[in-house]
Amino acid sequence: QxxxxxxxxxxxxxSQTLSLTCTVSGVSISSGGYYWSWIRQHPGKGLEWIGYIxxxxxxxxxxxxxxxxxxxxxxxxNQFSLKLSSVTAADTAVYYCARDRGLLRDGYYYGMxxxxxxxxxTVSS
Amino acid sequence: EIVxxxxxxxxxxxxxxxxTLSCKTSQSVSSSSLVWYQQKPGQAPRLLIYxxxxxxxxxxxxxxGSGSGxxxxxxxxxxxxxxxxxxxxxHYANSPRTFGGGTKVEIK
Numbered sequence: 001q002x003x004x005x006x007x008x009x010x011x012x013x014x015s016q017t018l019s020l021t022c023t024v025s026g027v028s029i030s031s032g033g034y035y036w037s038w039i040r041q042h043p044g045k046g047l048e049w050i051g052y053i054x055x056x057x058x059x060x061x062x063x064x065x066x067x068x069x070x071x072x073x074x075x076x077x078n079q080f081s082l083k084l085s086s087v088t089a090a091d092t093a094v095y096y097c098a099r100d101r102g103l104l105r106d107g108y109y110y111g112m113x114x115x116x117x118x119x120x121x122t123v124s125s
Numbered sequence: 126e127i128v129x130x131x132x133x134x135x136x137x138x139x140x141x142x143x144x145t146l147s148c149k150t151s152q153s154v155s156s157s158s159l160v161w162y163q164q165k166p167g168q169a170p171r172l173l174i175y176x177x178x179x180x181x182x183x184x185x186x187x188x189x190g191s192g193s194g195x196x197x198x199x200x201x202x203x204x205x206x207x208x209x210x211x212x213x214x215x216h217y218a219n220s221p222r223t224f225g226g227g228t229k230v231e232i233k
Contacts, residue, residue, distance in 0.1 A: 037222075047162075047170065047213055049222040062221040096169055100222075103158070108176045109217035111160035115169035 002026035004097050004116035012091075012123050018084040022097030022116060023077070030055050030075040035100040037112060038071065038082045040093040048093075052100055053080055087123045094118040127151050127216050129225035137233040144201040146228045148214035153194045158217035161190055161199045164227075165210045173212075174199065204230070 008020035022036070029036060038050035051061035053071045061069050070083040084091060096118045101110035128151040138144055148159070156177035162170035172181045174190040177197055187202040201208055209232050214225040 046227045047215075047224040049224065060220045064221075098169075103217055107155070108157045108179075109160065111162075111172045111175045111181070111215065111217075112170070113172045113181065115171070118169050 002099065002114045004099065004114055006095060006097050006116045006119040008095075008119060008121070010120055010122060012087055012121060013125050014088055014123055015086055018082070018087050018091060018121055018123070020082045020095055020097075020119065020121070021079050022081070023079050024099075025078070027099075028075075029073060029078050029080065032056075033101075035060075035102045036073065036080045037098045037100040039096045039098055039112070041096070041118075042090075042093045050082065050084075050095075089123050092121065092123045094120050126221060127154060127218060127223055129214050129216055129223055131212075131214060131225035131228045133228060134226070135229045135231060137231050138204055139233045140204050140206055142204050144199075144204055144208070144230055146199040146201075146212055146230070148192075148197040148199070148225050150195045150197070150216060154216055156193045156197070159190075159192070159197050160215050160217070162213045162215065163208075163210050164213065170213060201230070206232075 003025045005023045012018045035052040037052040053059045053073050068085045073080040097116045098112040099114040100112045103109050130149045132147045159177040161174040164170040178190040189200045191198050211227050213227045
């Protein structure tokens, strides 16, 4: 059974860097075939895709966050991480990690089929 | 960037009724690239439908998806108490992945 679990500080000061880690169990990130993703949800709002990383360390970021964002992977720990710099109150949200299956050879996008439970991050002094 | 517009924002229905949720894309997309999620309060989203009409593993057959081009629909044939939740459509794009704003299905 594949499981994802987010971890990291729940409170970050403005202008600092938000750092979160997603620990994956039940599947090896290095086996490939998936895009390990971050999504966030502002309080009472919809879902915003942040970006993803492939096991090969290829990344793709939301253009709206790209200048502040870094996603990395540690295959030895089966984890991937998010760093968002220069945060403001607008970055206060629930942050989810998820497994994205990408577009397969049959032409279908199979969606984000496994999600972590989410972690709440508040940006405040 | 493809924009997804979901309507209505809120749908007030009774258990046993039929729910019809709309997702319109700002430009024509392949139906194979459209997915639907369900989200309950305090929980992560759950994948319901991919390829616009294919139920994900374990999803009851009262959930069905349809559509093509710019117009897609999620239908819940007979609402069960556990179906009252938020629903999001999402389109595959290399970057960025985009979500609709969501439709809340609430108990009338």
